[in-house]
Amino acid sequence: IHAKFLITFDEVNTNFNRVFNELFPGGTARLALVEDEQDGGEPGVEVEAQPHGKRLQSLSLLSGGERSLVGLAILFALFYTRPSPFYILDEVEAALDDVNLQRFINLMKKLKNETQFLIVTHQRRTMETADCVYGVSMQADGISKIISQKLAPEDISDEQKSEAEL
Amino acid sequence: IHAKFLITFDEVNTNFNRVFNELFPGGTARLALVEDEQDGGEPGVEVEAQPHGKRLQSLSLLSGGERSLVGLAILFALFYTRPSPFYILDEVEAALDDVNLQRFINLMKKLKNETQFLIVTHQRRTMETADCVYGVSMQADGISKIISQKLAPEDISDEQKSEAEL
Amino acid sequence: MYLRSVTIRGFKSFANKSVLRFEPGTTVIVGPNGSGKSNITDAVLWALGEQSARNLRGSSMEDVIFAGSTSKQALGTAEVAITLDNSDGAIPIDFSEVTISRRLYRSGESEYALNRTPCRLIDIHEILSDTGLGREMYSVISQGRLDDILNSKPSERRQLLEEAA
Amino acid sequence: MYLRSVTIRGFKSFANKSVLRFEPGTTVIVGPNGSGKSNITDAVLWALGEQSARNLRGSSMEDVIFAGSTSKQALGTAEVAITLDNSDGAIPIDFSEVTISRRLYRSGESEYALNRTPCRLIDIHEILSDTGLGREMYSVISQGRLDDILNSKPSERRQLLEEAA
Ligand SMILES: Nc1ncnc2c1ncn2[C@@H]1O[C@H](COP(=O)(O)OP(=O)(O)OP(=O)(O)O)[C@@H](O)[C@H]1O
Numbered sequence: 024i025h026a027k028f029l030i031t032f033d034e035v036n037t038n039f040n041r042v043f044n045e046l047f048p049g050g051t052a053r054l055a056l057v058e059d060e061q062d063g064g065e066p067g068v069e070v071e072a073q074p075h076g077k078r079l080q081s082l083s084l085l086s087g088g089e090r091s092l093v094g095l096a097i098l099f100a101l102f103y104t105r106p107s108p109f110y111i112l113d114e115v116e117a118a119l120d121d122v123n124l125q126r127f128i129n130l131m132k133k134l135k136n137e138t139q140f141l142i143v144t145h146q147r148r149t150m151e152t153a154d155c156v157y158g159v160s161m162q163a164d165g166i167s168k169i170i171s172q173k174l175a176p177e178d179i180s181d182e183q184k185s186e187a188e189l
Numbered sequence: 190i191h192a193k194f195l196i197t198f199d200e201v202n203t204n205f206n207r208v209f210n211e212l213f214p215g216g217t218a219r220l221a222l223v224e225d226e227q228d229g230g231e232p233g234v235e236v237e238a239q240p241h242g243k244r245l246q247s248l249s250l251l252s253g254g255e256r257s258l259v260g261l262a263i264l265f266a267l268f269y270t271r272p273s274p275f276y277i278l279d280e281v282e283a284a285l286d287d288v289n290l291q292r293f294i295n296l297m298k299k300l301k302n303e304t305q306f307l308i309v310t311h312q313r314r315t316m317e318t319a320d321c322v323y324g325v326s327m328q329a330d331g332i333s334k335i336i337s338q339k340l341a342p343e344d345i346s347d348e349q350k351s352e353a354e355l
Numbered sequence: 356m357y358l359r360s361v362t363i364r365g366f367k368s369f370a371n372k373s374v375l376r377f378e379p380g381t382t383v384i385v386g387p388n389g390s391g392k393s394n395i396t397d398a399v400l401w402a403l404g405e406q407s408a409r410n411l412r413g414s415s416m417e418d419v420i421f422a423g424s425t426s427k428q429a430l431g432t433a434e435v436a437i438t439l440d441n442s443d444g445a446i447p448i449d450f451s452e453v454t455i456s457r458r459l460y461r462s463g464e465s466e467y468a469l470n471r472t473p474c475r476l477i478d479i480h481e482i483l484s485d486t487g488l489g490r491e492m493y494s495v496i497s498q499g500r501l502d503d504i505l506n507s508k509p510s511e512r513r514q515l516l517e518e519a520a
Numbered sequence: 521m522y523l524r525s526v527t528i529r530g531f532k533s534f535a536n537k538s539v540l541r542f543e544p545g546t547t548v549i550v551g552p553n554g555s556g557k558s559n560i561t562d563a564v565l566w567a568l569g570e571q572s573a574r575n576l577r578g579s580s581m582e583d584v585i586f587a588g589s590t591s592k593q594a595l596g597t598a599e600v601a602i603t604l605d606n607s608d609g610a611i612p613i614d615f616s617e618v619t620i621s622r623r624l625y626r627s628g629e630s631e632y633a634l635n636r637t638p639c640r641l642i643d644i645h646e647i648l649s650d651t652g653l654g655r656e657m658y659s660v661i662s663q664g665r666l667d668d669i670l671n672s673k674p675s676e677r678r679q680l681l682e683e684a685a
């Protein structure tokens with residue numbers, strides 16, 4: 024069983040470094056097998072991430088957007104190793120600047136035909152990747168309503184788009 | 190000393206409800222004096238927030254954007270009670286939709302001449318409230334540089350604006 | 356396998372029955388702050404068998420039942436049904452479509468069903484266990500929870516990889 | 521009182537000396553992910569006397585010294601100076617301008633100064649104590665930390681109000 028784990032570990036690690044590179048051009052990252060000192064020496068997996076030009080430091084020192092990208096790289100690495108049938112991502116790209124948002128979107132586009140994405144977002148550009156958009160609204164009655172069904176993104180009024188835009 | 194605390198408490202409470210109303214039109218909120226059960230019955234301050242049309246529930250059930258607004262309402266309530274000379278706000282409006290972002294911006298505008306704001310943001314509309322904008326950049330050398338000094342917001346190139354825009 | 360539809364009634368802010376139908380591909384959910392988008396995420400997590408109220412932003416599981424508003428009384432029941440297309444047999448039961456439904460009464464009583472056949476929560480966990488679906492597998496990432504994987508202990512991350520193995 | 525300038529050298533990603541000058545009014549700081557914006561927030565917190573490395577996203581205080589990059593060696597010292605306009609006498613010392621500076625060496629040694637006069641960290645805490653400045657007073661809110669006030673214990677919130685009294 025341990026051999027099986029090591030095979031999976033290597034695979035996720037390879038995918039992680041590759042995806043990290045797409046989100047951090049010129050950067051490197053890897054997973055490391057460690058003894059978890061805080062957990063009684065139980066074997067664990069550590070994450071190392073080094074954006075281009077920077078020195079390797081603890082994840083805590085990375086910026087908000089950089090941490091989001093590392094988390095997404097792990098997520099996609101897991102996908103490539105063992106795909107889930109669908110992913111529900113709720114505002115996972117909120118901290119990303121324009122350039123990184125596009126990198127994230129490009130990554131998702133590559134997987135469009137391999138898995139299903141449900142994405143909650145306020146970002147107009149993320150909306151534009153949709154095959155289908157649902158709008159949720161709530162009036163003064165405190166009750167949620169689904170206000171649009173299966174709109175193609177082009178059909179969305181500018182109002183709704185700007186409502187979605189951060 | 191307890192009397193002094195109660196006077197301050199009432200003042201913050203009044204300000205809190207008023208500011209909350211500006212961020213949540215038709216909503217009500219208040220601070221409550223309680224015995225902190227988890228803290229050995231020590232006296233504490235609880236926060237109650239009820240957006241328009243909704244029933245009062247625990248803060249945890251509020252949405253991401255709603256929680257940001259409640260936090261900002263407390264912040265501004267503290268300002269009105271006991272102003273700090275300056276505020277440094279790092280991406281505090283990231284979770285806000287367009288309408289709420291404008292409410293937050295309007296609140297800040299009212300205080301422009303009474304305190305100094307330093308705001309880190311990716312939001313174009315927040316940028317537009319600035320008297321002065323600093324751009325920070327980092328090349329492949331891993332070293333931060335301040336790339337623009339005291340630009341009036343109108344002077345910022347579209348590139349820099351779109352770099353700032355989420 | 357893909358998600359075909361989610362039906363929500365009495366769950367959080369969805370007092371009235373709401374149905375979302377999905378195609379394979381990408382669906383985006385938009386709307387103002389507090390309108391109910393993340394409540395949909397919660398509804399799916401709950402239907403997939405989430406047992407911790409805290410992962411649904413509540414303090415007790417009763418918090419997911421519509422608590423009433425200024426215009427409507429609180430409801431006594433929350434229910435969510437998710438329908439999965441199972442033509443590829445990813446779920447080891449002999450149906451091309453699998454509907455998982457969960458219902459919670461204010462009394463605390465729960466009901467679960469698979470294609471309308473009553474079952475237990477553990478049965479739902481069982482049939483989903485090899486699908487890679489759910490919060491621990493990071494296939495559902497709630498708002499603000501992307502950081503979890505960076506903040507988790509190394510031993511927890513190892514467990515995640517063992518699940519993926 | 522208002523913030524006049526912040527000078528950063530060797531602190532986090534600011535390997536080279538950088539000076540930001542401020543006017544009363546609103547200043548906005550923009551730039552790409554990871555460029556160093558929040559490091560400026562951290563620099564001000566640190567100059568105001570922050571003692572917990574964790575509130576500066578580090579595991580030890582040494583983490584705030586420029587750690588080197590692929591093109592430059594690590595530095596041995598971090599230093600930040602903030603200059604406050606004190607024409608309104610908000611700080612009870614007889615200067616219309618107050619410069620607080622803090623320096624940390626890799627040895628762990630620290631130096632502090634008020635208008636170039638060496639002092640102790642406790643002196644900085646003292647003169648700032650009635651200004652309402654700092655993280656505990658919520659006048660500096662780091663990225664992702666707005667939620668702190670909602671997540672804090674009721675007794676902690678009471679302490680905050682007592683500070684404001
Ligand atoms: N049991 C309940 N009954 C009624 N309303 C509820 C219940 N639980 C939560 N809500 C309401 O749902 C709202 C939050 O919805 P949700 O988190 O889905 O918003 P959102 O659309 O994701 O917003 P944001 O863009 O800010 O993240 C809250 O205002 C809360 O009052």
Ligand SMILES: Nc1ncnc2c1ncn2[C@@H]1O[C@H](COP(=O)(O)OP(=O)(O)OP(=O)(O)O)[C@@H](O)[C@H]1O
Nearest residue numbers: 086087088532553554555556557558559585586587
């Ligand atoms: N001691 C140090 N030496 C060198 N670089 C450091 C040091 N500490 C942090 N950094 C670098 O600073 C960067 C983070 O900067 P910062 O948090 O200011 O980014 P940001 O501009 O706020 O980005 P975001 O928009 O994503 O929030 C990280 O990439 C990290 O590598």
Ligand SMILES: [Mg+2]
Nearest residue numbers: 252253393498
């Ligand atoms: Mg949400």
Ligand SMILES: [Mg+2]
Nearest residue numbers: 086087558663
């Ligand atoms: Mg930042």
